[in-house]
Amino acid sequence: MLRNTFFAQNPAADSRTITFRDIEETVDAENNTQTVADTSELPLDLVRAGSKLIARAPIVGANIHDISVTVTTNQLTVHKNSWQEAGDEKEHFYVQECQWGSLSRTIDLPKSIDPDRTRASLHDGVLTIVMPLAATSHTKIIPVKDDAD
Template identity: 30%
Template sequence: MNELIRRSGLEPLFDDVFKGFFVRPLSLVGKDDLTSGIRLDVKEDDNAYTIHAELPGVKKEDIQVQVDGNRVSISAEVKRESEQKEGEKVLRSERYYGRVSRTFTLPVDIDESGATAKSNEGVLELVLPKKTQASTHKLTVE
């Protein structure tokens, strides 16, 4: 019985030692990477939504934006390469290739014909005009 108790007492130690052992190298890519998702700022005025999405290091041709009613999807191909050398000897080389995406819904449908997207220094700016609600027209019955 004591044997079982002693082994149970050591398990948390081994859990801490090996916890994330095979996952940690992915975190070496850097804190500014997109593996954790696309960060957004959303602002609203009477006529439109303005969205700023952080996409550091992503070329504008690698970004896709889709608008369907009030649903907005942003996706991007992410390519990161890092190499550290000491003279001619490579000490470390890391590569990350992948796709990130973020989908969200807005309270009002978007007028796709007036929507714009610009990428500048790692920030995607979307201006999404609100679709005007169809006005009610009263008909006179003859």
């Protein structure tokens, strides 16, 4: 992430000549902090295992009451809502990469799934969503009738 942040701020930078000093210079001089961009989107992995799709997302520090999972036959949405206690006013971040607020992610699924048989669980900070593939296709051929009849 830090590399992506550096290159976004320094488009002329060459990855073969990057030095730690170059990265340090991207740190905000006024606040002397470095934050990672795009942290409001929840990262996740999606794999196919036999006749099911499995999504895994790291959701550290949340409990099951902070998480909502919504599925349709072709889309998955995961939302995590949490908060962070206010820190000591004397604290000053040098690096702030952790996302403590709300995270959300919606992805289109590559295969149709059965929402009624989908299950989600949270174990050791990893949300796992098991989505069985739909047994039948929802495609239907509609016959065209002649209006003259």
